[in-house]
Amino acid sequence: MSTHNQGADRFTGQTPPDRVSGITSGTTSGSPSVPLGEPTSNEKTLFWASFLTLIAAGVGFSVRGAILGNWSSQFGFTQSELGTITGGGLVGFGITIIVFSFFVDRVGYGPLMAVAFLFHLSSAVITLLASYIFGLTADHALLGLHGKIGAYWCLYIGMFLFALGNGTCEAVINPLTATLYPRNKTHWLNILHAGWPGGLILGALLGLVFEALKVRWEIQMATFLVPTLLYGLLMVGRRFPRSEASAAGVSLGTMLLEFASPVLLFLVVLHALVGYVELGTDSWISNITGTIMANKSYGLWLFIWTSGLMFFLRFFAGPIVHQISPLGLLFFSALLGCSGLLLLGRVEGILLCILAATVYGMGKTFLWPTMLGVVSERFPRGGALTLGTVGGVGMLSAGLLGGPAIGYKQDYAATKKLEQIAPETYKRYRAEKAEAPLPLLPPIAGLDGSKVASLLSEGKNIEADIQALQKSGRTLSEDKNLEGLDTWWATDDGISDPKKGASESASKDEPPVKEARLEGGRMALTWTAAVPATMALGYLLLILYFRSKGGYTAEVLTGHGAKDDEKFTGGTEGPGEY
Numbered sequence: 001m002s003t004h005n006q007g008a009d010r011f012t013g014q015t016p017p018d019r020v021s022g023i024t025s026g027t028t029s030g031s032p033s034v035p036l037g038e039p040t041s042n043e044k045t046l047f048w049a050s051f052l053t054l055i056a057a058g059v060g061f062s063v064r065g066a067i068l069g070n071w072s073s074q075f076g077f078t079q080s081e082l083g084t085i086t087g088g089g090l091v092g093f094g095i096t097i098i099v100f101s102f103f104v105d106r107v108g109y110g111p112l113m114a115v116a117f118l119f120h121l122s123s124a125v126i127t128l129l130a131s132y133i134f135g136l137t138a139d140h141a142l143l144g145l146h147g148k149i150g151a152y153w154c155l156y157i158g159m160f161l162f163a164l165g166n167g168t169c170e171a172v173i174n175p176l177t178a179t180l181y182p183r184n185k186t187h188w189l190n191i192l193h194a195g196w197p198g199g200l201i202l203g204a205l206l207g208l209v210f211e212a213l214k215v216r217w218e219i220q221m222a223t224f225l226v227p228t229l230l231y232g233l234l235m236v237g238r239r240f241p242r243s244e245a246s247a248a249g250v251s252l253g254t255m256l257l258e259f260a261s262p263v264l265l266f267l268v269v270l271h272a273l274v275g276y277v278e279l280g281t282d283s284w285i286s287n288i289t290g291t292i293m294a295n296k297s298y299g300l301w302l303f304i305w306t307s308g309l310m311f312f313l314r315f316f317a318g319p320i321v322h323q324i325s326p327l328g329l330l331f332f333s334a335l336l337g338c339s340g341l342l343l344l345g346r347v348e349g350i351l352l353c354i355l356a357a358t359v360y361g362m363g364k365t366f367l368w369p370t371m372l373g374v375v376s377e378r379f380p381r382g383g384a385l386t387l388g389t390v391g392g393v394g395m396l397s398a399g400l401l402g403g404p405a406i407g408y409k410q411d412y413a414a415t416k417k418l419e420q421i422a423p424e425t426y427k428r429y430r431a432e433k434a435e436a437p438l439p440l441l442p443p444i445a446g447l448d449g450s451k452v453a454s455l456l457s458e459g460k461n462i463e464a465d466i467q468a469l470q471k472s473g474r475t476l477s478e479d480k481n482l483e484g485l486d487t488w489w490a491t492d493d494g495i496s497d498p499k500k501g502a503s504e505s506a507s508k509d510e511p512p513v514k515e516a517r518l519e520g521g522r523m524a525l526t527w528t529a530a531v532p533a534t535m536a537l538g539y540l541l542l543i544l545y546f547r548s549k550g551g552y553t554a555e556v557l558t559g560h561g562a563k564d565d566e567k568f569t570g571g572t573e574g575p576g577e578y
């Protein structure tokens with residue numbers, strides 16, 4: 001992959017409606033201007049290659065959500081442990097966006113895309129080692145890793161590397177799109193980010209097919225490599241334009257000064273809430289709705305439906321913001337998101353669950369890309385740094401808070417419910433250790449995923465794993481995790497006196513366990529609804545603030561030989577005032 005260090009390719013052709021004829025970005029020291037005309041075929045290819053990076057991210061995210069049950073069953077993870085793993089798939093995303101955003105405007109887009117490609121490839125290798133590491137004994141540990149702990153770290157590190165690849169892409173594609181479409185950033189950023197739900201849909205559809213065919217989770221996870229290879233091929237040898245801020249001669253110091261604005265800092269906080277509610281919830285939503293509708297496949301189909309809404313609606317962000325302004329769109333989106341989560345926490349039956357999920361899906365559709373659009377329109381001098389920081393904080397919030405906390409909420413509510421209605425059943429199915437994913441949360445012993453899977457499958461999962469182990473030429477005694485689970489199910493559940501296996505109590509245990517898991521999912525969504533409610537209040541405050549200043553307007557770096565000590569103004573009126 002190469003970058004065009006000497007400047008942007010020239011844009012030719014007629015000026016479309018989203019560009020202003022005769023206006024170019026500032027130039028200093030002979031720097032080429034940021035193009036404002038019709039993109040060439042080279043730049044169009046770059047945009048759609050950028051689109052494919054989000055397809056890859058969406059496929060990986062969606063498939064991971066679909067196989068959480070496989071990981072829980074195979075490795076014995078609790079919901080909190082799974083939440084921490086999914087969080088690792090977001091934390092690295094946020095860190096990378098922020099760190100690389102310091103270099104995008106100086107290093108160029110091309111080299112960073114090469115780095116992203118390598119991160120994606122390495123993540124697949126590490127993730128796919130999990131089953132092998134899990135089957136190792138302490139005597140044959142690889143780099144000290146074996147058993148459940150080894151599998152946990154393989155999955156966590158693999159997800160972290162995947163996140164690094166996604167974050168590097170995000171650090172590039174957002175300012176790249178803003179450079180290609182400087183006069184209609186919100187609209188084109190929404191189109192770019194339609195690639196995310198597009199990937200979610202593809203991943204979920206593949207998950208349904210793979211589930212029906214009983215395909216191993218390792219093969220499912222590897223499917224994200226297909227769009228990864230495609231975006232890599234499309235970007236090889238392309239000439240990348242210089243960023244809007246770089247071509248205007250904006251220094252890193254000037255970019256950093258943008259953070260002195262209270263409005264930008266407030267937007268950063270709001271985007272942290274966006275990350276928590278959108279990506280944190282999406283890590284769990286198909287599992288939870290599948291539990292509500294008593295069918296895992298229904299949860300995936302519902303996820304496909306809401307992702308389809310996002311994909312379709314994001315192509316129409318431009319006309320909507322022209323009517324109600326970006327902040328108006330964000331305000332109503334947050335209200336819909338809050339309403340949808342509250343409904344999902346209460347509804348009964350398939351039809352009402354579909355309706356509630358539709359409301360939630362419409363609410364989350366425009367939040368992420370419209371926030372990026374607002375930051376780029378209001379703070380163009382920040383370049384990739386402001387966009388990257390906002391996106392990075394959103395991802396860090398989703399990874400460190402959203403995914404783990406929503407998993408913890410499920411464990412907490414399910415545990416309290418099961419302790420109340422069937423204390424002996426809880427003792428039989430609880431995890432060995434009490435844990436909490438965040439420092440301020442009280443540790444709890446959630447339900448052991450392997451044990452719950454054995455209950456719901458009537459022990460068939462254990463039989464299948466033993467048969468697979470024996471086919472590989474190994475004995476049950478060589479897999480201590482599986483041997484312990486088989487003993488627990490067949491002969492000694494660890495709490496009965498005289499000793500008996502958990503299978504003898506299965507008919508009594510299954511109803512309360514199902515009820516507790518349903519309660520856990522419902523309460524997690526209900527408590528999470530407070531986050532978009534807070535966001536709605538924040539957007540309302542911004543609307544009132546901009547009204548007091550004469551209305552929301554977009555600022556554009558214009559062609560005036562810009563210097564860092566000059567005031568960057570100009571541009572056009574915003575797409576409307578709320």
